[in-house]
Amino acid sequence: MRADAQRNRDRIVEVAREVFREQGYDASLDEIARRAEVGPGTLYRHFPRRENLVDAVMQAWVDRVDAAADVALSRTGPPRERLLAWFEDYVGLITLHRGGAVKLTSALGDETSPIRTKCRVLTSAMGRVLDSERPALREGVDDVQVCRLVGGVATVADSGGLAADQVRPMLGVVVDGVLALERAGAVPTP
Amino acid sequence: MRADAQRNRDRIVEVAREVFREQGYDASLDEIARRAEVGPGTLYRHFPRRENLVDAVMQAWVDRVDAAADVALSRTGPPRERLLAWFEDYVGLITLHRGGAVKLTSALGDETSPIRTKCRVLTSAMGRVLDSERPALREGVDDVQVCRLVGGVATVADSGGLAADQVRPMLGVVVDGVLALERAGAVPTP
């Protein structure tokens, strides 16, 4: 790639990061081009579809989820608390930019999605944390499924503008549903 | 309202129902006006914001959720199965039109939303079913919260194009998280 092309590309991503943070992922691409001081043609050559630009921007903070997983692994305490804290971190990060949660969560498991690499980071971060609690979990609890559940909560929180204390009990339900506990036949009244 | 105005209004809603079903809630309003054989001005006078039109269209099938709650109440069997079946019905109905799930779920609890009446129907349907299982539920389980959780699953299912057998286990997790069972200190290993 030519040096000027590389420079333009970098500047576009940089500006897009700001604009997306300000306005969400629906922001006008032409405005991004304007603020990056390139023509729309240049932007669309580098990023033919909106998703490609989102992808580039998203990489950075998907990495933060990965880092949060490491933090989660280093925490001590009972499984319920550890998982709850991790889920809260996950929701917090994934809702950092408006509209990010739906985008990431709905692309989970879609191997043709332009942001599939991001999804893989999320799934594997989730996988690492879940593995560390595996004995306490119900059988058949699967990384993608939990990502979807927690991502669903994140989506609702994001689009509904929910505060952390409204989100926590919902995540509590998910944690309880995921933990094994003694539930032989799931019959509450003996 | 004048008779011709009423006629136009009805035709717009009728056409909108079809178009939304075909193309989701992002469909062009001008096209709806075109197919209803009215001018855009007419459409926008009756429904100043897109939401108002959506609201009118949504009424019909939100009522179906209400009916599904009655069916749920008439079903027999253990709480887990009853709730799971109801949740599945709920998700099925709410995802009937693409994009409907996010819209309804994110408006839950927002008393200024133009579709707040729809949300109330959902919440109260959920409430009726939950009440019928109240003794089996954890304390503090709240109608809106469960609507959000199940709505979150619905949103993910909707936007990710998930099939029923991918959704069921997720709902299973939610049901298990909502049911009381014996979980004194939430300690998995006795």
Add this chain to the structure above:
DNA sequence: CCAGCATACGGAGACTGTCTCCGCTTTGGC
């Protein structure tokens, strides 16, 4: 060093969608 070409730029503009304004038409009470 510079010629020449592949590469990249950028802006005009086609196209689509949203929404408003206002002159014209229709309705319904008198």
Add this chain to the structure above:
DNA sequence: GCCAAAGCGGAGACAGTCTCCGTATGCTGG
């Protein structure tokens, strides 16, 4: 039938997406 009031509808302003192509620029081999 008359005539306000109510309603209609389309032209068009505005914004966003995306493409095409004439022009400019970085790079490389001589």
